[in-house]
Amino acid sequence: MLRSLLIGNSKNTTTVFKISPKRFSSQLTADKYAVKRGDFAKLSDEDLSHFHSILNPNQMITDTNDLIAFNQDWMKKYTGQSQLVLKPKTTEQVSKILAYCNERKLAVVPQGGNTGLVGGSVPVFDEIVISTASMNKIRSFDESSGIFKVDAGVILEAADTFLAEKGHIFPLDLGAKGSCFVGGNVATNAGGLRLLRYGSLHGSVLGLEVVLADGTVMDSMHSLRKDNTGYDLKQLFIGSEGSLGIITGVSILCPARPKSVNIAFLGLESYEMVQKCFQTARSDLCEILSAFEFMDHDSQLLAAKSLKTTHPLCQEDETGVDSVPEYPFYVLLETSGSTKEHDDEKLENFLEKVMGDETVVDGTVSQDETQLRTLWTWREGIAEASQQFGGVYKYDVSLPLDSMYSLVEAVQERLKKLNLSSTEDESKPVYEAVGYGHIGDGNLHLNVAVREYNKEVEKALEPFVYEFVSKHHGSISAEHGLGFQKKNYIGYSKSEVEIRMIKDIKHHYDPKGILNPYKYI
Numbered sequence: 001m002l003r004s005l006l007i008g009n010s011k012n013t014t015t016v017f018k019i020s021p022k023r024f025s026s027q028l029t030a031d032k033y034a035v036k037r038g039d040f041a042k043l044s045d046e047d048l049s050h051f052h053s054i055l056n057p058n059q060m061i062t063d064t065n066d067l068i069a070f071n072q073d074w075m076k077k078y079t080g081q082s083q084l085v086l087k088p089k090t091t092e093q094v095s096k097i098l099a100y101c102n103e104r105k106l107a108v109v110p111q112g113g114n115t116g117l118v119g120g121s122v123p124v125f126d127e128i129v130i131s132t133a134s135m136n137k138i139r140s141f142d143e144s145s146g147i148f149k150v151d152a153g154v155i156l157e158a159a160d161t162f163l164a165e166k167g168h169i170f171p172l173d174l175g176a177k178g179s180c181f182v183g184g185n186v187a188t189n190a191g192g193l194r195l196l197r198y199g200s201l202h203g204s205v206l207g208l209e210v211v212l213a214d215g216t217v218m219d220s221m222h223s224l225r226k227d228n229t230g231y232d233l234k235q236l237f238i239g240s241e242g243s244l245g246i247i248t249g250v251s252i253l254c255p256a257r258p259k260s261v262n263i264a265f266l267g268l269e270s271y272e273m274v275q276k277c278f279q280t281a282r283s284d285l286c287e288i289l290s291a292f293e294f295m296d297h298d299s300q301l302l303a304a305k306s307l308k309t310t311h312p313l314c315q316e317d318e319t320g321v322d323s324v325p326e327y328p329f330y331v332l333l334e335t336s337g338s339t340k341e342h343d344d345e346k347l348e349n350f351l352e353k354v355m356g357d358e359t360v361v362d363g364t365v366s367q368d369e370t371q372l373r374t375l376w377t378w379r380e381g382i383a384e385a386s387q388q389f390g391g392v393y394k395y396d397v398s399l400p401l402d403s404m405y406s407l408v409e410a411v412q413e414r415l416k417k418l419n420l421s422s423t424e425d426e427s428k429p430v431y432e433a434v435g436y437g438h439i440g441d442g443n444l445h446l447n448v449a450v451r452e453y454n455k456e457v458e459k460a461l462e463p464f465v466y467e468f469v470s471k472h473h474g475s476i477s478a479e480h481g482l483g484f485q486k487k488n489y490i491g492y493s494k495s496e497v498e499i500r501m502i503k504d505i506k507h508h509y510d511p512k513g514i515l516n517p518y519k520y521i
Protein backbone atom coordinates (compact mmCIF):
# COMPACT_ATOMS: atom_id res chain seq x y z
CA MET A 1 0.00 0.00 0.00
CA LEU A 2 1.32 3.45 -0.85
CA ARG A 3 0.68 5.13 2.46
CA SER A 4 1.81 8.62 1.63
CA LEU A 5 1.02 9.11 -2.00
CA LEU A 6 -0.21 12.61 -1.21
CA ILE A 7 2.77 14.80 -1.72
CA GLY A 8 4.42 16.25 1.33
CA ASN A 9 3.07 14.25 4.25
CA SER A 10 6.15 12.40 5.48
CA LYS A 11 6.39 12.26 9.26
CA ASN A 12 10.15 12.36 9.41
CA THR A 13 12.26 15.24 10.59
CA THR A 14 15.54 16.29 9.01
CA THR A 15 18.64 14.29 9.79
CA VAL A 16 21.78 16.09 8.79
CA PHE A 17 24.31 13.66 7.32
CA LYS A 18 27.73 14.47 8.61
CA ILE A 19 31.09 12.81 8.17
CA SER A 20 32.33 12.07 11.64
CA PRO A 21 35.86 11.22 12.71
CA LYS A 22 36.47 7.51 13.15
CA ARG A 23 38.79 5.37 15.24
CA PHE A 24 42.43 5.77 14.35
CA SER A 25 44.02 2.64 12.95
CA SER A 26 47.69 2.70 13.76
CA GLN A 27 48.83 -0.02 11.39
CA LEU A 28 50.81 1.59 8.61
CA THR A 29 49.80 0.82 5.02
CA ALA A 30 53.42 0.08 4.17
CA ASP A 31 53.60 -2.65 6.85
CA LYS A 32 50.11 -4.02 6.40
CA TYR A 33 50.62 -4.56 2.66
CA ALA A 34 54.42 -5.12 2.69
CA VAL A 35 55.17 -2.25 0.31
CA LYS A 36 58.78 -1.42 -0.57
CA ARG A 37 59.70 2.26 -0.48
CA GLY A 38 60.58 3.69 -3.90
CA ASP A 39 63.92 5.21 -4.70
CA PHE A 40 62.86 8.73 -3.69
CA ALA A 41 64.85 11.40 -1.86
CA LYS A 42 64.23 11.91 1.86
CA LEU A 43 63.01 15.23 3.14
CA SER A 44 65.88 17.36 4.45
CA ASP A 45 66.18 20.64 6.36
CA GLU A 46 67.28 22.29 3.10
CA ASP A 47 64.03 21.14 1.49
CA LEU A 48 62.02 22.68 4.32
CA SER A 49 63.95 25.94 3.95
CA HIS A 50 63.24 25.92 0.25
CA PHE A 51 59.49 25.43 0.80
CA HIS A 52 59.65 28.28 3.34
CA SER A 53 60.91 30.50 0.53
CA ILE A 54 57.76 29.70 -1.50
CA LEU A 55 55.08 29.55 1.23
CA ASN A 56 54.18 31.31 4.46
CA PRO A 57 54.77 29.31 7.66
CA ASN A 58 51.00 28.80 8.07
CA GLN A 59 50.91 27.04 4.71
CA MET A 60 53.20 24.26 5.98
CA ILE A 61 52.24 21.57 8.49
CA THR A 62 54.91 19.57 10.33
CA ASP A 63 53.31 19.08 13.75
CA THR A 64 52.80 15.35 14.41
CA ASN A 65 49.24 15.74 15.68
CA ASP A 66 48.21 18.01 12.86
CA LEU A 67 49.64 15.55 10.32
CA ILE A 68 47.35 12.69 11.41
CA ALA A 69 44.31 13.88 9.48
CA PHE A 70 46.34 14.09 6.27
CA ASN A 71 47.93 10.67 6.75
CA GLN A 72 44.75 8.72 7.29
CA ASP A 73 41.92 8.08 4.85
CA TRP A 74 38.18 8.39 5.46
CA MET A 75 37.72 4.66 6.13
CA LYS A 76 40.66 4.53 8.58
CA LYS A 77 41.97 1.71 6.45
CA TYR A 78 45.13 3.29 5.06
CA THR A 79 47.74 5.13 7.13
CA GLY A 80 50.75 6.97 5.76
CA GLN A 81 53.83 8.49 7.33
CA SER A 82 54.17 11.93 5.78
CA GLN A 83 56.04 14.50 7.81
CA LEU A 84 55.06 17.48 5.69
CA VAL A 85 51.87 18.96 4.32
CA LEU A 86 52.07 21.94 1.96
CA LYS A 87 49.03 24.13 1.39
CA PRO A 88 49.71 26.35 -1.62
CA LYS A 89 47.27 29.19 -2.35
CA THR A 90 48.13 29.80 -5.99
CA THR A 91 48.87 27.85 -9.14
CA GLU A 92 52.27 29.52 -9.25
CA GLN A 93 53.09 28.14 -5.79
CA VAL A 94 52.02 24.63 -6.87
CA SER A 95 54.23 24.98 -9.93
CA LYS A 96 57.28 26.04 -7.88
CA ILE A 97 56.72 23.21 -5.38
CA LEU A 98 56.42 20.53 -8.06
CA ALA A 99 59.39 21.84 -10.08
CA TYR A 100 61.50 21.55 -6.94
CA CYS A 101 60.16 18.12 -5.91
CA ASN A 102 60.77 16.80 -9.40
CA GLU A 103 64.31 18.13 -9.45
CA ARG A 104 65.02 16.58 -6.03
CA LYS A 105 62.96 13.42 -6.70
CA LEU A 106 60.76 13.98 -3.68
CA ALA A 107 57.51 12.00 -3.92
CA VAL A 108 54.18 13.83 -3.42
CA VAL A 109 50.49 13.02 -2.86
CA PRO A 110 47.91 15.50 -4.14
CA GLN A 111 45.09 15.73 -1.61
CA GLY A 112 41.67 17.37 -1.78
CA GLY A 113 38.99 16.78 0.85
CA ASN A 114 40.43 13.32 1.66
CA THR A 115 37.09 11.59 1.17
CA GLY A 116 38.42 9.14 -1.44
CA LEU A 117 37.46 5.51 -0.82
CA VAL A 118 40.39 3.59 -2.35
CA GLY A 119 43.36 4.88 -0.35
CA GLY A 120 44.54 7.20 -3.15
CA SER A 121 44.55 10.44 -1.20
CA VAL A 122 46.95 9.53 1.60
CA PRO A 123 50.67 8.73 1.53
CA VAL A 124 52.08 5.23 1.90
CA PHE A 125 55.54 6.27 3.13
CA ASP A 126 56.84 9.81 3.63
CA GLU A 127 55.44 11.43 0.47
CA ILE A 128 54.80 15.16 0.86
CA VAL A 129 51.08 15.90 0.93
CA ILE A 130 50.15 18.79 -1.36
CA SER A 131 46.75 19.87 -0.13
CA THR A 132 44.54 22.11 -2.27
CA ALA A 133 42.55 23.21 0.81
CA SER A 134 43.77 26.82 0.57
CA MET A 135 42.97 27.12 -3.14
CA ASN A 136 39.32 27.85 -2.56
CA LYS A 137 38.28 30.79 -4.68
CA ILE A 138 35.40 30.95 -7.08
CA ARG A 139 36.97 32.47 -10.19
CA SER A 140 33.95 33.36 -12.31
CA PHE A 141 30.41 32.46 -13.27
CA ASP A 142 28.69 33.33 -16.52
CA GLU A 143 24.94 33.41 -15.95
CA SER A 144 23.98 33.17 -19.59
CA SER A 145 26.09 30.13 -20.46
CA GLY A 146 26.25 28.52 -17.00
CA ILE A 147 30.03 28.24 -17.25
CA PHE A 148 31.58 28.14 -13.80
CA LYS A 149 35.30 28.46 -13.05
CA VAL A 150 36.72 27.56 -9.66
CA ASP A 151 39.93 26.77 -7.84
CA ALA A 152 40.41 23.05 -7.25
CA GLY A 153 40.00 23.37 -3.47
CA VAL A 154 36.44 24.73 -3.48
CA ILE A 155 34.21 22.40 -1.46
CA LEU A 156 31.53 20.81 -3.65
CA GLU A 157 28.67 21.94 -1.41
CA ALA A 158 30.00 25.52 -1.34
CA ALA A 159 30.15 25.50 -5.14
CA ASP A 160 26.56 24.29 -5.35
CA THR A 161 25.33 26.82 -2.75
CA PHE A 162 26.89 29.62 -4.79
CA LEU A 163 25.23 28.30 -7.95
CA ALA A 164 21.84 27.88 -6.23
CA GLU A 165 21.73 31.63 -5.62
CA LYS A 166 22.17 32.13 -9.36
CA GLY A 167 19.49 29.57 -10.27
CA HIS A 168 22.00 26.93 -11.39
CA ILE A 169 23.17 23.57 -10.08
CA PHE A 170 26.54 21.82 -9.94
CA PRO A 171 26.16 18.78 -12.23
CA LEU A 172 27.43 16.39 -9.51
CA ASP A 173 26.11 15.53 -6.08
CA LEU A 174 27.34 12.98 -3.58
CA GLY A 175 27.19 12.10 0.09
CA ALA A 176 30.61 13.64 0.79
CA LYS A 177 29.61 17.02 -0.70
CA GLY A 178 30.30 18.88 2.55
CA SER A 179 33.93 17.71 2.61
CA CYS A 180 35.13 16.81 -0.90
CA PHE A 181 36.67 19.37 -3.26
CA VAL A 182 35.80 20.07 -6.86
CA GLY A 183 39.40 19.28 -7.88
CA GLY A 184 39.18 15.93 -6.05
CA ASN A 185 35.88 15.20 -7.79
CA VAL A 186 37.48 15.77 -11.17
CA ALA A 187 40.63 13.83 -10.22
CA THR A 188 38.44 10.82 -9.30
CA ASN A 189 35.86 11.40 -12.05
CA ALA A 190 33.25 11.08 -9.31
CA GLY A 191 29.86 9.78 -10.47
CA GLY A 192 27.47 10.43 -7.62
CA LEU A 193 23.74 10.52 -7.25
CA ARG A 194 22.64 12.29 -10.45
CA LEU A 195 24.89 10.94 -13.17
CA LEU A 196 21.70 9.55 -14.67
CA ARG A 197 20.57 13.13 -15.30
CA TYR A 198 23.73 15.19 -15.78
CA GLY A 199 26.14 12.62 -17.20
CA SER A 200 29.79 12.10 -16.32
CA LEU A 201 32.34 14.82 -15.59
CA HIS A 202 34.00 13.76 -18.86
CA GLY A 203 31.07 15.53 -20.49
CA SER A 204 30.47 18.52 -18.22
CA VAL A 205 34.04 19.64 -17.53
CA LEU A 206 34.98 22.14 -20.23
CA GLY A 207 38.54 22.86 -19.22
CA LEU A 208 41.19 22.39 -16.58
CA GLU A 209 44.28 24.09 -15.25
CA VAL A 210 46.83 21.45 -14.29
CA VAL A 211 50.39 21.61 -12.98
CA LEU A 212 52.50 18.79 -14.38
CA ALA A 213 55.18 16.89 -12.45
CA ASP A 214 57.97 19.21 -13.64
CA GLY A 215 56.06 22.37 -12.71
CA THR A 216 54.75 23.15 -16.21
CA VAL A 217 51.29 24.74 -16.07
CA MET A 218 48.78 23.47 -18.63
CA ASP A 219 46.18 26.22 -18.86
CA SER A 220 43.12 25.00 -20.71
CA MET A 221 40.41 26.73 -18.64
CA HIS A 222 38.16 26.92 -21.69
CA SER A 223 34.69 28.37 -21.95
CA LEU A 224 33.91 26.50 -25.12
CA ARG A 225 31.40 23.69 -25.42
CA LYS A 226 32.82 22.71 -28.77
CA ASP A 227 36.50 22.57 -29.64
CA ASN A 228 37.80 20.01 -32.09
CA THR A 229 41.38 21.16 -32.33
CA GLY A 230 43.74 18.35 -31.42
CA TYR A 231 43.60 15.79 -28.63
CA ASP A 232 41.20 16.62 -25.81
CA LEU A 233 43.99 16.73 -23.21
CA LYS A 234 41.82 17.60 -20.20
CA GLN A 235 40.23 14.14 -20.46
CA LEU A 236 43.55 12.56 -19.46
CA PHE A 237 43.36 14.26 -16.07
CA ILE A 238 39.70 13.49 -15.35
CA GLY A 239 39.95 10.32 -13.27
CA SER A 240 43.77 10.32 -13.19
CA GLU A 241 43.73 10.28 -9.34
CA GLY A 242 46.73 12.54 -8.87
CA SER A 243 49.00 10.37 -10.99
CA LEU A 244 49.59 12.81 -13.89
CA GLY A 245 49.42 16.32 -12.47
CA ILE A 246 47.80 18.52 -9.85
CA ILE A 247 44.52 20.04 -10.96
CA THR A 248 44.42 23.66 -9.79
CA GLY A 249 41.41 25.02 -11.68
CA VAL A 250 38.19 23.64 -13.13
CA SER A 251 35.86 25.09 -15.76
CA ILE A 252 32.52 23.30 -15.78
CA LEU A 253 29.13 23.69 -17.42
CA CYS A 254 26.35 24.03 -14.83
CA PRO A 255 22.72 23.58 -15.89
CA ALA A 256 19.69 25.53 -14.68
CA ARG A 257 18.52 24.42 -11.23
CA PRO A 258 15.28 22.45 -11.36
CA LYS A 259 12.36 24.37 -9.84
CA SER A 260 10.35 21.33 -8.88
CA VAL A 261 11.81 18.29 -7.10
CA ASN A 262 9.98 15.21 -5.80
CA ILE A 263 11.27 12.10 -4.09
CA ALA A 264 9.53 8.75 -3.88
CA PHE A 265 10.89 6.21 -1.42
CA LEU A 266 9.57 2.76 -2.33
CA GLY A 267 9.50 -0.78 -0.93
CA LEU A 268 9.80 -3.72 -3.38
CA GLU A 269 9.57 -7.48 -3.05
CA SER A 270 12.47 -8.57 -5.28
CA TYR A 271 15.45 -7.42 -7.32
CA GLU A 272 13.47 -8.27 -10.48
CA MET A 273 10.89 -5.70 -9.36
CA VAL A 274 13.63 -3.13 -8.86
CA GLN A 275 14.66 -3.60 -12.49
CA LYS A 276 11.06 -3.48 -13.67
CA CYS A 277 10.46 -0.31 -11.68
CA PHE A 278 13.53 1.28 -13.25
CA GLN A 279 12.35 0.43 -16.76
CA THR A 280 8.92 1.92 -16.08
CA ALA A 281 10.45 5.02 -14.49
CA ARG A 282 12.68 5.54 -17.50
CA SER A 283 9.84 5.30 -19.96
CA ASP A 284 7.06 7.02 -17.97
CA LEU A 285 8.99 9.69 -16.05
CA CYS A 286 11.42 10.10 -18.90
CA GLU A 287 12.94 13.61 -18.93
CA ILE A 288 12.08 14.41 -15.27
CA LEU A 289 13.79 11.34 -13.79
CA SER A 290 16.94 12.65 -12.07
CA ALA A 291 18.00 9.81 -9.75
CA PHE A 292 17.16 6.15 -9.32
CA GLU A 293 18.94 4.55 -6.38
CA PHE A 294 18.39 1.14 -4.81
CA MET A 295 19.18 -0.22 -1.37
CA ASP A 296 18.83 -3.74 -0.01
CA HIS A 297 17.11 -4.48 3.29
CA ASP A 298 20.27 -4.96 5.32
CA SER A 299 21.79 -1.70 4.10
CA GLN A 300 18.71 0.00 5.55
CA LEU A 301 19.15 -1.88 8.82
CA LEU A 302 22.72 -0.58 9.02
CA ALA A 303 21.50 2.93 8.24
CA ALA A 304 18.80 2.65 10.92
CA LYS A 305 21.38 1.67 13.54
CA SER A 306 23.53 4.63 12.63
CA LEU A 307 20.91 7.33 11.91
CA LYS A 308 18.86 6.36 14.98
CA THR A 309 15.65 7.67 13.48
CA THR A 310 12.50 5.98 12.23
CA HIS A 311 12.64 4.45 8.77
CA PRO A 312 10.49 6.29 6.20
CA LEU A 313 8.38 3.18 5.49
CA CYS A 314 7.80 2.14 9.10
CA GLN A 315 4.18 1.78 10.17
CA GLU A 316 3.11 3.70 13.28
CA ASP A 317 3.07 0.48 15.33
CA GLU A 318 6.56 -0.62 14.29
CA THR A 319 8.46 2.62 14.70
CA GLY A 320 11.72 2.40 16.55
CA VAL A 321 15.24 3.57 16.04
CA ASP A 322 16.43 0.43 14.36
CA SER A 323 13.37 -1.22 12.93
CA VAL A 324 13.06 -1.46 9.18
CA PRO A 325 10.09 -2.97 7.31
CA GLU A 326 10.73 -6.43 5.84
CA TYR A 327 10.96 -5.42 2.18
CA PRO A 328 14.04 -6.99 0.59
CA PHE A 329 14.65 -3.89 -1.58
CA TYR A 330 14.05 -0.17 -1.51
CA VAL A 331 14.23 2.45 -4.24
CA LEU A 332 14.78 6.17 -3.91
CA LEU A 333 13.56 7.86 -7.03
CA GLU A 334 13.90 11.58 -7.69
CA THR A 335 12.21 13.73 -10.30
CA SER A 336 13.41 17.22 -11.19
CA GLY A 337 11.71 19.57 -13.59
CA SER A 338 10.48 23.07 -14.15
CA THR A 339 6.71 22.80 -13.64
CA LYS A 340 5.38 21.38 -10.39
CA GLU A 341 1.89 20.44 -11.61
CA HIS A 342 3.32 18.62 -14.60
CA ASP A 343 5.88 16.71 -12.52
CA ASP A 344 3.39 15.85 -9.75
CA GLU A 345 0.91 14.51 -12.24
CA LYS A 346 3.52 12.42 -14.02
CA LEU A 347 4.83 11.01 -10.75
CA GLU A 348 1.35 10.18 -9.47
CA ASN A 349 0.50 8.39 -12.73
CA PHE A 350 3.73 6.46 -12.50
CA LEU A 351 3.12 5.48 -8.89
CA GLU A 352 -0.42 4.36 -9.63
CA LYS A 353 0.91 2.15 -12.40
CA VAL A 354 3.72 0.50 -10.41
CA MET A 355 1.47 0.06 -7.37
CA GLY A 356 -1.33 -1.26 -9.56
CA ASP A 357 0.75 -4.05 -11.07
CA GLU A 358 2.51 -4.68 -7.73
CA THR A 359 5.96 -3.77 -8.97
CA VAL A 360 6.02 -1.59 -5.85
CA VAL A 361 4.32 -2.61 -2.60
CA ASP A 362 4.84 0.39 -0.36
CA GLY A 363 6.09 3.94 -0.57
CA THR A 364 6.14 7.52 0.55
CA VAL A 365 6.50 10.72 -1.43
CA SER A 366 8.02 13.95 -0.26
CA GLN A 367 8.47 17.28 -1.76
CA ASP A 368 9.48 19.93 0.72
CA GLU A 369 13.15 20.51 1.33
CA THR A 370 13.28 19.01 4.84
CA GLN A 371 11.49 15.84 3.84
CA LEU A 372 13.59 15.44 0.73
CA ARG A 373 16.76 15.66 2.76
CA THR A 374 15.50 13.17 5.30
CA LEU A 375 14.70 10.62 2.62
CA TRP A 376 18.11 11.11 1.01
CA THR A 377 19.85 10.38 4.34
CA TRP A 378 18.55 6.80 4.15
CA ARG A 379 20.52 6.39 0.94
CA GLU A 380 23.50 8.72 1.49
CA GLY A 381 23.98 7.58 5.09
CA ILE A 382 24.83 3.97 4.15
CA ALA A 383 28.50 4.79 3.54
CA GLU A 384 28.94 6.08 7.08
CA ALA A 385 26.65 3.43 8.58
CA SER A 386 28.66 0.61 7.01
CA GLN A 387 31.68 1.31 9.14
CA GLN A 388 30.01 1.86 12.49
CA PHE A 389 31.23 -1.50 13.82
CA GLY A 390 34.93 -0.93 13.06
CA GLY A 391 35.59 -0.73 9.33
CA VAL A 392 34.34 -1.56 5.86
CA TYR A 393 35.63 -3.27 2.71
CA LYS A 394 34.12 -1.35 -0.19
CA TYR A 395 33.60 -2.36 -3.81
CA ASP A 396 32.06 -0.06 -6.41
CA VAL A 397 31.51 -2.02 -9.56
CA SER A 398 29.76 -1.70 -12.90
CA LEU A 399 27.77 -4.77 -13.88
CA PRO A 400 24.97 -5.57 -16.32
CA LEU A 401 21.73 -4.80 -14.47
CA ASP A 402 20.41 -8.35 -14.47
CA SER A 403 23.49 -9.84 -12.77
CA MET A 404 24.24 -6.86 -10.56
CA TYR A 405 22.78 -8.01 -7.25
CA SER A 406 24.04 -11.58 -7.66
CA LEU A 407 27.50 -10.32 -6.64
CA VAL A 408 26.13 -9.37 -3.20
CA GLU A 409 24.50 -12.79 -2.85
CA ALA A 410 27.69 -14.57 -3.95
CA VAL A 411 29.75 -12.65 -1.39
CA GLN A 412 27.23 -13.26 1.41
CA GLU A 413 27.29 -16.97 0.63
CA ARG A 414 31.10 -17.08 0.50
CA LEU A 415 31.50 -15.28 3.83
CA LYS A 416 28.99 -17.62 5.44
CA LYS A 417 30.70 -20.70 4.02
CA LEU A 418 34.03 -19.50 5.34
CA ASN A 419 32.37 -18.89 8.73
CA LEU A 420 33.48 -15.26 8.81
CA SER A 421 30.16 -13.48 9.05
CA SER A 422 27.57 -12.95 11.78
CA THR A 423 25.53 -10.00 13.02
CA GLU A 424 25.24 -11.57 16.49
CA ASP A 425 28.52 -13.36 17.14
CA GLU A 426 31.03 -10.64 17.95
CA SER A 427 33.97 -13.02 17.51
CA LYS A 428 33.34 -13.08 13.75
CA PRO A 429 35.24 -10.37 11.87
CA VAL A 430 32.43 -9.61 9.39
CA TYR A 431 29.20 -8.04 10.56
CA GLU A 432 27.30 -7.94 7.28
CA ALA A 433 27.63 -7.62 3.47
CA VAL A 434 25.13 -5.22 1.93
CA GLY A 435 24.32 -3.92 -1.54
CA TYR A 436 23.00 -0.59 -2.80
CA GLY A 437 23.86 1.91 -5.47
CA HIS A 438 23.19 3.90 -8.56
CA ILE A 439 21.05 1.41 -10.41
CA GLY A 440 20.30 4.00 -13.04
CA ASP A 441 24.02 3.92 -13.94
CA GLY A 442 24.54 0.15 -13.62
CA ASN A 443 26.73 0.80 -10.57
CA LEU A 444 26.55 -1.46 -7.53
CA HIS A 445 28.10 -0.67 -4.15
CA LEU A 446 28.99 -3.75 -2.17
CA ASN A 447 29.96 -2.95 1.41
CA VAL A 448 31.31 -5.57 3.75
CA ALA A 449 30.91 -4.10 7.23
CA VAL A 450 33.56 -5.53 9.53
CA ARG A 451 34.38 -5.43 13.21
CA GLU A 452 38.05 -5.12 12.30
CA TYR A 453 40.19 -4.93 9.18
CA ASN A 454 41.41 -8.47 8.77
CA LYS A 455 43.67 -10.24 6.24
CA GLU A 456 41.47 -13.37 6.21
CA VAL A 457 38.43 -11.33 5.21
CA GLU A 458 40.38 -9.41 2.62
CA LYS A 459 41.64 -12.67 1.12
CA ALA A 460 38.11 -14.01 0.99
CA LEU A 461 36.99 -10.93 -0.93
CA GLU A 462 39.90 -10.22 -3.25
CA PRO A 463 40.35 -11.25 -5.98
CA PHE A 464 36.99 -13.10 -5.66
CA VAL A 465 34.97 -9.89 -6.25
CA TYR A 466 37.16 -8.78 -9.15
CA GLU A 467 37.00 -12.22 -10.80
CA PHE A 468 33.21 -12.20 -10.52
CA VAL A 469 33.04 -8.74 -12.09
CA SER A 470 35.41 -9.64 -14.91
CA LYS A 471 33.49 -12.85 -15.64
CA HIS A 472 30.30 -10.81 -15.94
CA HIS A 473 31.98 -8.22 -18.22
CA GLY A 474 31.83 -5.41 -15.68
CA SER A 475 34.32 -2.87 -14.37
CA ILE A 476 36.09 -3.23 -11.01
CA SER A 477 35.63 0.48 -10.44
CA ALA A 478 32.53 2.32 -11.55
CA GLU A 479 33.39 5.52 -9.70
CA HIS A 480 35.79 5.40 -6.74
CA GLY A 481 38.87 4.67 -8.86
CA LEU A 482 41.92 2.45 -8.42
CA GLY A 483 43.95 4.26 -5.74
CA PHE A 484 45.99 1.94 -3.54
CA GLN A 485 43.27 -0.69 -3.12
CA LYS A 486 42.92 -1.74 -6.75
CA LYS A 487 46.29 -0.88 -8.24
CA ASN A 488 47.14 -4.57 -8.74
CA TYR A 489 43.77 -5.48 -10.20
CA ILE A 490 43.41 -3.16 -13.22
CA GLY A 491 44.01 -6.21 -15.45
CA TYR A 492 40.51 -7.40 -14.59
CA SER A 493 39.08 -4.39 -16.43
CA LYS A 494 41.70 -3.27 -18.96
CA SER A 495 43.59 -5.13 -21.67
CA GLU A 496 47.38 -5.46 -21.81
CA VAL A 497 47.53 -2.94 -24.63
CA GLU A 498 45.48 -0.43 -22.64
CA ILE A 499 47.63 -0.94 -19.55
CA ARG A 500 50.79 -0.42 -21.59
CA MET A 501 49.41 2.82 -23.04
CA ILE A 502 48.44 4.06 -19.55
CA LYS A 503 51.96 3.29 -18.30
CA ASP A 504 53.49 5.06 -21.33
CA ILE A 505 51.45 8.20 -20.62
CA LYS A 506 52.36 8.11 -16.93
CA HIS A 507 56.04 7.68 -17.77
CA HIS A 508 55.96 10.48 -20.34
CA TYR A 509 54.43 13.09 -18.03
CA ASP A 510 55.99 11.91 -14.78
CA PRO A 511 59.26 10.15 -15.72
CA LYS A 512 60.56 10.14 -12.15
CA GLY A 513 57.27 8.79 -10.81
CA ILE A 514 56.97 11.43 -8.07
CA LEU A 515 53.20 11.91 -8.41
CA ASN A 516 51.19 9.66 -6.10
CA PRO A 517 53.50 6.62 -6.17
CA TYR A 518 52.35 3.11 -5.07
CA LYS A 519 48.88 3.83 -6.48
CA TYR A 520 46.79 3.58 -9.63
CA ILE A 521 48.86 1.19 -11.74
Ligand code: FAD
Pocket residue numbers: 074109110111112113114115116117120121122132152173174175176179180181182183184185186187188189190191192193241242243245246247248383384479480483516
Ligand atom coordinates in the same frame (compact mmCIF):
# COMPACT_ATOMS: atom_id res chain seq x y z
P1 FAD B 1 40.60 13.15 -2.18
O1 FAD B 1 39.99 12.05 -1.43
O2 FAD B 1 41.43 14.10 -1.43
O3 FAD B 1 41.51 12.53 -3.36
C1 FAD B 1 41.04 11.51 -4.18
C2 FAD B 1 42.09 11.21 -5.26
O4 FAD B 1 42.24 12.33 -6.12
C3 FAD B 1 43.48 10.94 -4.71
O5 FAD B 1 44.11 10.01 -5.55
C4 FAD B 1 44.18 12.29 -4.81
O6 FAD B 1 45.57 12.15 -4.96
C5 FAD B 1 43.55 12.87 -6.05
N1 FAD B 1 43.38 14.33 -6.01
C6 FAD B 1 42.66 15.08 -5.14
N2 FAD B 1 42.70 16.37 -5.47
C7 FAD B 1 43.47 16.46 -6.58
C8 FAD B 1 43.89 17.52 -7.42
N3 FAD B 1 43.52 18.79 -7.18
N4 FAD B 1 44.68 17.24 -8.48
C9 FAD B 1 45.05 15.96 -8.74
N5 FAD B 1 44.70 14.92 -8.00
C10 FAD B 1 43.91 15.16 -6.93
N6 FAD B 1 32.47 8.96 -5.18
C11 FAD B 1 31.66 8.87 -6.24
O7 FAD B 1 32.15 8.78 -7.36
N7 FAD B 1 30.30 8.86 -6.10
C12 FAD B 1 29.70 8.97 -4.91
O8 FAD B 1 28.48 8.95 -4.82
C13 FAD B 1 30.52 9.10 -3.77
N8 FAD B 1 29.97 9.24 -2.56
C14 FAD B 1 30.78 9.32 -1.48
C15 FAD B 1 30.17 9.42 -0.23
C16 FAD B 1 30.94 9.47 0.91
C17 FAD B 1 30.28 9.59 2.24
C18 FAD B 1 32.36 9.44 0.80
C19 FAD B 1 33.22 9.52 2.00
C20 FAD B 1 32.96 9.35 -0.45
C21 FAD B 1 32.20 9.27 -1.60
N9 FAD B 1 32.76 9.15 -2.87
C22 FAD B 1 31.95 9.07 -3.96
C23 FAD B 1 34.22 8.99 -3.04
C24 FAD B 1 35.12 10.16 -3.45
O9 FAD B 1 35.69 9.86 -4.72
C25 FAD B 1 34.54 11.48 -3.57
O10 FAD B 1 34.15 11.78 -2.25
C26 FAD B 1 35.36 12.66 -4.11
O11 FAD B 1 35.34 12.73 -5.53
C27 FAD B 1 36.80 12.76 -3.67
O12 FAD B 1 37.15 14.13 -3.59
P2 FAD B 1 38.19 14.65 -2.53
O13 FAD B 1 38.37 16.12 -2.73
O14 FAD B 1 37.87 14.22 -1.18
O15 FAD B 1 39.53 13.91 -3.03
Ligand code: MLT
Pocket residue numbers: 175192379380382383394396437438445479
Ligand atom coordinates in the same frame (compact mmCIF):
# COMPACT_ATOMS: atom_id res chain seq x y z
C1 MLT C 1 27.68 6.27 -2.59
O1 MLT C 1 27.13 6.09 -3.66
O2 MLT C 1 27.06 6.38 -1.53
C2 MLT C 1 29.16 6.45 -2.60
O3 MLT C 1 29.75 6.07 -3.77
C3 MLT C 1 29.87 6.01 -1.38
C4 MLT C 1 29.72 4.57 -1.07
O4 MLT C 1 30.21 3.70 -1.77
O5 MLT C 1 29.13 4.23 -0.06
Ligand code: ZN
Pocket residue numbers: 192396437438445479
Ligand atom coordinates in the same frame (compact mmCIF):
# COMPACT_ATOMS: atom_id res chain seq x y z
ZN1 ZN D 1 28.35 5.82 -5.35
